[in-house]
Amino acid sequence: MAIVLPYRTEPRLLWQVLEYAKGKGVDRDTLEARLGSGEALREALNALEQLGLIERGDGAEIRLTDAGNRLAYAESPEERQRKLRAVLLRYPPYGVPLERAAAEGWSAIESAWLERIWQVDLRLGQPRNRVEEARTLFFRLAEEAGFGTFRRGVRGQPSRLVLSPDFADQLAAARELLAESSATTARADQAEKPEQPMLSPAIMLPGSSPIALTITVDMSTWELEKIEAFLRMVGLLPLR
Structure with a gap:
């Protein structure tokens, strides 16, 4: 987003917009009905967007960003x-x-x-x-x-x-x-990203008949000794 210096508005109006946008957000028509549709509101929205406190969708919906929520819900x-x-x-x-x-x-x-x-x-x-x-x-x-x-x-x-x-x-x-x-x-x-299991390539077991084996390893627990023992058992690692 290009920088356009905020101007022609006042802090009081910024706080009012943040208050109305709490929760699920607010649409532009509602804001104009409550706060007026003049230049001050338009520039208040620009200021809040420049400061990273709101985001505007494709329509007229206005929502608080994470920073906007932290500021709007300040307890004192x-x-x-x-x-x-x-x-x-x-x-x-x-x-x-x-x-x-x-x-x-x-x-x-x-x-x-x-x-x-x-x-x-x-x-x-x-x-x-x-x-x-x-x-x-x-x-x-x-x-x-x-x-x-x-x-x-x-x-x-x-x-x-x-x-x-x-x-x-x-x-x-x-x-x-x-x-x-x-x-x-x-x-x-990071917490929102689903954990992806680590898959090994197919390996060949000893014997006359080749068997394709896919191993799914739960790396969240990192049980390295058990993983190593299993790989030795199936012949992927040499026996001690």
């Missing part, structure tokens, strides 16, 4: 903040400036610096008007996650995110949460 505001930090860190246009700010020891992320990361370092090639509004949404989401406080530009001061004193620790915890989520997903995917 503190847990939701922790989950949101991991979501923001995983999305490159957000994760790269967050990581770089931590590495360079910044106390704030300013709007001009953020635009440079997006347009020069990441080469996103986004329209200028989109970048300007996308910065605001980034700052607001980062504030929601507890990474810092959003300060709007006034009296010659640029818009910026003043980072929390424990920003580096928050980022480290978000990395650990991402690693745990990836490991859990990998284990779940």
